[in-house]
Amino acid sequence: DDPQGNTRTILRSLFKATAAAFAADEPWIHVGADETSPVGRCSVHNIAALEGFVTGDVVNSDLKRTVVGWEELLFKPPGVDARTAVGNQDTIIVAWFQKMPQDVVDQGHRVIVANAA
Numbered sequence: 001d002d003p004q005g006n007t008r009t010i011l012r013s014l015f016k017a018t019a020a021a022f023a024a025d026e027p028w029i030h031v032g033a034d035e036t037s038p039v040g041r042c043s044v045h046n047i048a049a050l051e052g053f054v055t056g057d058v059v060n061s062d063l064k065r066t067v068v069g070w071e072e073l074l075f076k077p078p079g080v081d082a083r084t085a086v087g088n089q090d091t092i093i094v095a096w097f098q099k100m101p102q103d104v105v106d107q108g109h110r111v112i113v114a115n116a117a
Contacts, residue, residue, distance in 0.1 A: 074086055
């Protein structure tokens with residue numbers, strides 16, 4: 001997340017172009033969030049802030065769509081506020097690996113079950 005804002009400009013353009021490839025009335029966009037890891041100057045806090053930018057500013061506000069993301073979007077390491085990353089309570093979380101559907105529901109989100117839970 002560079003100080004000049006280039007990262008956010010590129011992410012906004014990427015998600016707008018992706019959304020444009022689908023019907024305008026498509027209500028969701030899947031943002032992933034399972035392949036994010038701290039590297040160099042990119043910390044877990046920085047990742048959560050960028051995820052929050054994509055989910056809140058881009059997908060919710062600009063594109064007027066509902067975010068769908070893997071469980072890693074909601075469940076962060078200790079000390080990282082997951083509310084930073086998820087956008088809003090309408091975000092749909094896909095439980096796929098370590099979390100059970102009830103874990104997601106307990107956090108106030110709808111869930112897609114993609115594991116053997």
